[in-house]
Amino acid sequence: MIIEPSLVRGLIAAQFPHWADLPVEAVDASGTANAIYRLGTDKAVRLPRTDGSAADVATEHRWLPRLAEQLPFPVPLPLAQGAPDKAFPRPWSVCTWLDGTNPGPGDASSSSDLLAADLAELVLALRRIDPAEALPAHRSEPLASRDPATREALAALGGVVDAEAVAASWKESLSAPPFAARPVWVHGDLQPGNVLVADGRLNAVIDFGCTGLADPAVDLIAAWYLLTAGARETFRTAIAADDATWTRGRGWALSIALLELAHYRETNPVMARIAAHVIEEVVAEVPGEARA
Numbered sequence: 001m002i003i004e005p006s007l008v009r010g011l012i013a014a015q016f017p018h019w020a021d022l023p024v025e026a027v028d029a030s031g032t033a034n035a036i037y038r039l040g041t042d043k044a045v046r047l048p049r050t051d052g053s054a055a056d057v058a059t060e061h062r063w064l065p066r067l068a069e070q071l072p073f074p075v076p077l078p079l080a081q082g083a084p085d086k087a088f089p090r091p092w093s094v095c096t097w098l099d100g101t102n103p104g105p106g107d108a109s110s111s112s113d114l115l116a117a118d119l120a121e122l123v124l125a126l127r128r129i130d131p132a133e134a135l136p137a138h139r140s141e142p143l144a145s146r147d148p149a150t151r152e153a154l155a156a157l158g159g160v161v162d163a164e165a166v167a168a169s170w171k172e173s174l175s176a177p178p179f180a181a182r183p184v185w186v187h188g189d190l191q192p193g194n195v196l197v198a199d200g201r202l203n204a205v206i207d208f209g210c211t212g213l214a215d216p217a218v219d220l221i222a223a224w225y226l227l228t229a230g231a232r233e234t235f236r237t238a239i240a241a242d243d244a245t246w247t248r249g250r251g252w253a254l255s256i257a258l259l260e261l262a263h264y265r266e267t268n269p270v271m272a273r274i275a276a277h278v279i280e281e282v283v284a285e286v287p288g289e290a291r292a
Helices: 005-015 051-068 113-128 143-156 163-174 216-225 229-239 243-264 269-283
Strands: 024-026 034-039 043-048 078-082 092-096 184-186 195-198 201-205 212-214
Touching (some): 005 024, 113 184, 143 243, 163 269, 184 216, 243 269
């Protein structure tokens, strides 16, 4: 479905007429879950592109106000929930607009120790939130259960990635002791499109559609998706990740990136470029003996 500004203006006029005079501006974003439009100067409209992302609307409206009170960085606050109608068949939302830019692979912000410390502060704050009543996160399954899909994606990328090094890294991650403690709150998708930075610092965190309870290693994907090697060590030190958790986190990053690259290589160049960069960063950490 093609989502044009005229559609957004019509939805706002029909369901929230008190905002009908505000300008609507498309936001250039590479994400595939939602079409995002700026409404006026301080609001954003998010329209799910798929039925799966439509289910995230209720999740965010329920939990974001509660999480926002306990997190050290701004998150979008839901302002209104739009209802499906003939013009748009899914629930949608209006939330607060947050300033900042999405970081790119290997750019200046990714080498910032300040960003690394900010990300660690965010992840640790999430872990401290009371898990009562929370549901499992989108990525709450054991890492090992992703083995078939991960190997299938690797097979589809023959000649595109270093298959031997990738397989060695994946094998190492699967050998880490599995998570056996109580699940904690995670964002679930700390990728460039879901964080906003300014002057090398974390400015805001967006898109909590994957949030919920899971292995804390899931949020360590930020180390490879958002940071270069030096800043990655700052992040690990600040978050005090033990070897098992760090190795599972690397496995999560690798598995997600492989599936994304296989899926988006021909259709979404921004997502594909990020995924390829993550795979290179992960492979660079594979010990020589693991490749033998």
